[in-house]
Amino acid sequence: MPHPAPQLTPEPTEPLTAELVVDVAAAVAPAISPDGRLVAHGVVANGGRGGRPHGSIWVTTADGSTSSRRLTDGTARDLAPKWAPDSASLFFTSDRAEQGTAQLQRIRLDGSEDIAKAEALTSWRGGISDHCPLFDGRTVALLAEDEPAAEDERREAERDDAKVWGRHLPATRLRLLDLETGVLRTVDGLGDRHVVELAQRPDGGPLAVLSWSTPELDPGVMTAELHVVDPGSASVHDLGPIGIEARSLAWWNHNGVWHLAHLEVTPAHLVGGLAVIDTVPPVTGPAVEHRNLTVGMSVSPTELVQVADGPPLALFADGLDTALYQLHPGSLRFHQLSSAPGMLAGLTASNSGETVALLASTAYEPKNVHAGPTGGPLVRLSDTGPELRRIRWGVQERLSYQASDGIQLDGLLILPAGRTRDDGPFPLVTMVHGGPYFRYADEFALNAVDCGQWLATAGYAVFLPNPRGGSGHGHEFAAMVAGAVGGDEWTDILSGIDLLVAQGVADPERLGISGWSHGGFVAAWAIGRTDRFKAAMMGAGISDWGMQAGTGDWGILDAALGGSTGWEGPGPHVHDRHSPISYASRIRTPVLILHGEEDTNVPLGQAIHFHRALRHFGVEHEFVVYPREGHGLDERAHQLDALRRIRAWYDRWL
Template sequence: MPLPAPPPTHGPTGPAEPAGSRLTADMVVDVAAAVAPAISPDGRLVAYVVVANGGGDGRPHGSLWVTTADGSTSPRRLTDGTARDLAPKWAPDSASLFFTSDREEPGAAQLQRIRLDGDEDIAKAEALTRWHGGISDHCPLLDGRTVALLAEDERREAGRDDVKVWGRHLPVTRLRLLDLETGVLRTVDGLRDRHVVGLAQRPDGGPLAVLSWSTPELDPGVVTAELHVVDPVTAGVHDLGPVGVEAQSPAWWNHDGIWHLAHLAVTPGHLVGELAVMDTVPPATGPAVGQRNLTAGMSVSPAELVQVADGPPLALFADGLDTALYRLHPDSLRFHQISCTPGMLAGLTANRSGETVALLASTAYEPRNVHAGPTGGPLVRLSDTMPELRGICWGVQERLGYQASDGLPLDGLLILPAGRSRDDGPFPLVTLVHGGPYFRHADEFTLSVVDCGQWLATAGYAVFLANPRGGSGHGHAFAATVVGAVGGDEWTDILSGIDLLVAQGVADPERLGISGWSHGGFMAAWAVGHTDRFKAALMGAGISDWGMQAGTGDWGIVDAALGGGTGWESPGPHAHDLHSPLSYASRIRTPVLILHGEEDTNVPLGQAIHFHRALRHFGVEHEFVVYPREGHGLQERAHQLDALRRIRAWYDRWL
């Protein structure tokens, strides 16, 4: 799927850095990002959201935009960006857009509609719901009169009546059907008290495919997923039974008059591993039988599955450093590649015929923007949200291919200091480890608080973006290797890449740093307990104790599978202690910067506090920073600025 060439001034091969174009933390934080593309059913228009800082609450807001899919007209802004306007979805007739917005009450998203029949600069939005619990997702139905909503139960907080009974402390999201003429909301009671996480209507206007969990809690929610078929007229429910871990993205498709229902889930029989595309033919009655893995044995990793009304589904696959578009062949029941694009593709959306797609695309020097075009390409760039970055001289980004110590082929990326070549080395090197661990560094533009490759490169650092085993893009076996063995082979994979860059004269062995967030933060903490080679480390929202993580983190049972246990299975010693950075704190001599959100439930703040106290006990130089109101990532502008400046200052001090 060819992409348009980037402008000649964007990137390290362009002219010398113009005056006044030095990259600042404010520029990084204040860039506008295109998200959530949605192509109209008729394929003529593409809507998307532009998210930017600048709101009075210090958090990002979103504005809705629309443009022609062929790029023949300039994008038109539909909303003013003063609220969180998100999740655009088209009406079946392509004449209006539904989206969610918290413009009436900050933090409580409601369903809105814009009719595209005016030419005013900012279109008038019509509020369609006043649901106190807020709307988390929506699906306009093909009858044109109904919208299926995922809406939370109302919360009890008035007058401090907010006692939390564990197991019932999170609001359940239920399937509700909104009649657009009367405004009446019906709850689909046949799903009982299950928490609904995904839905899709059959393309002939028939039933809804609905995915649910037993509870809103990730643990045990992700391992209790079930699939249902719901009649949108009668609200009758047909239970198809249990499906795999992390089930998501239901998609209908028809072959020879028979309706199939596919979805994404972790490879059957595993808690941790590659996502797979699972498929079944829903029976007229009773549970589904004979689910098939349509991606078994593939060496690439399905990332997104998209329903196409008039044909088999499309899917994006992580393919090493790149992303490929595939279509399911209905006869062979196998996915066939249509195209492969350097870098990252995401947010795939297709028109009714499946002949035209819109998505987000990013390459080494081009940030994510909306592109659209024929399914086989070429694609036209429709958005241009960060033109101010074109004056920056970026570090050259190289693709790396090398072998692990056991011979396993690996890939990664190297970003050289801006304006420098390999001949100018060796350089101070910061290794960035991705989170997950089921994630990857693609050959895309890296400029954020978490993926701060170019932020460091413009400050004179070489940056190694490592893709150790456990991540996506290389098949199930590659992804599942880390189960019960985190910090093992994935750690030596990272070392092999660093050793290669030292041997090639790129990295100065006396000025090495390591950095990561989430699972990458765990790896940074693990690294400094196993070697003194690093002169500085950053642990962002990282895990220090896998037993505590299994007992207190959102993912519970999945984290227990990664770390090797929970702690309650026996008096010990426990397998997870062998994989916990805390167990090796007495060995640490490397200065460590710890950054963590105070309200993080994915990796609770206690992980950072525990590690901080261990470092303090052993007299290790470190700095511990907690960001109020933040979860597993940083959203508030002031916090993002602080983190970017603090990270650079930390490496400037020690490297």
């Protein structure tokens, strides 16, 4: 797998600034050509129009024998590169014609220019959300909303824009673009269902299509269905419903029989680990058997990737590391091919499956594109942040410890830059990850939300725990938080803090806690359970699980975490016991609250509710709302503000 990353810079040559954190470019979306010779990828960086990130498309040889060539100039959001079946041209989306509206573009790779000439293939009002070049070489399948009708334009012009809930979000439909004529036809047989993903059978046969009943996440993710669509006749064969959060469609063939696999939450659970589910699509009627191919595994599938000439590949989260597996057709079990320290993501394979490309990150190296044989070693093809090697980072250590009930846990410790454990104890900030079905891998993370090294370079030790509920340890580990958030997951975190105090790393009088999303919930929960923390940061966090079930994007899935909705009848409700707002009267810790004004995942009302409770009880706090932002921070000025504000908050109180 990836070669060992460069070690820590022995001597600092530059200070880490907030500008460097937010302006460093990031490699995204690798795509290996079908013949395995070339790898395309995107590069995203700040400084685009309106203060938002822009993207460019790059290409290089998969063996690293030539340097990367930039195909687009990066003045727009050029993203999502995908290859034509003959490996001679590249499709991608770009908003260069109209900011915020992506259209399909094509570049023919003749190698004659540094910046290649892109050909616009669509001018679809409303834009293109995804694309899939088909194996006939003449057709591209597109996902796009309906274009606005004259009546829609009249209503918008006259502000006659009442939203009828349930019909207020436009559905994405499957459309087929003829590259020779430019004609775009819509597949009508899917009705009003919202199409979210597709994959063509590698023999040039039908498309597997995943759809929801509605574009709304709740109930969309719980109403997923599979369909088989003939791209010639546009006829639709419905395979019936599949599980929650389904994604990553992958066809594969064994002994002449075509299978269709995908990822979904382990069947019969609303909360739990992902599983690989497989079926054999019948000629007519719905699929009658769905097999769990990962049952009992202690690792967690994160990506499933179709291979044209063989069984699918998959990435699995394995504790702090990531492993590459392949399905064995005979046993219907996944077998490990290789493993790598840290994070692997964005897996893509050649037609033969012998060569792969992906993003890899280790403790001191950010995600970059790597490629090579399936069994490794992989060669790094991109280098988007060489300036980061001039910074002295805090040493990142792996932690392994036991929870109070004996469960084995892991996490990471980042020591203050230039310091060793012998220099402790240090002020310690615990940063809790989101999800909760997420994890900290032994990778390099530096952004406005996961800012561990940002704090380490300012003299803080940073603890990154992986409590139960996260990925990397199989389904059962992840399912333990169902209806019990803030319980054992909190004591898992506390056990790690106690260990670091006992080891002399953490100063018990200078403890802070922070997190974003579910991590923001845990931070708010923690300061209602103990006064050990001298400062906290709650980013886009949940204060009331009942309100979250009723107003957040994920709805009933959040209710499964919190334990109830509030509409079961008069309280007290289970979710009241798990909501930080219920313990606001106990809080004495100064709190920094950060939230996006247009967040629909965790609506702004969660932060307002918590702010008003803290104000009522006279708790020192600062409440910051970022206009135009959703569940994260996209605009450069907001990212800079958050970084500086978080560090200043801990400098003030720790």
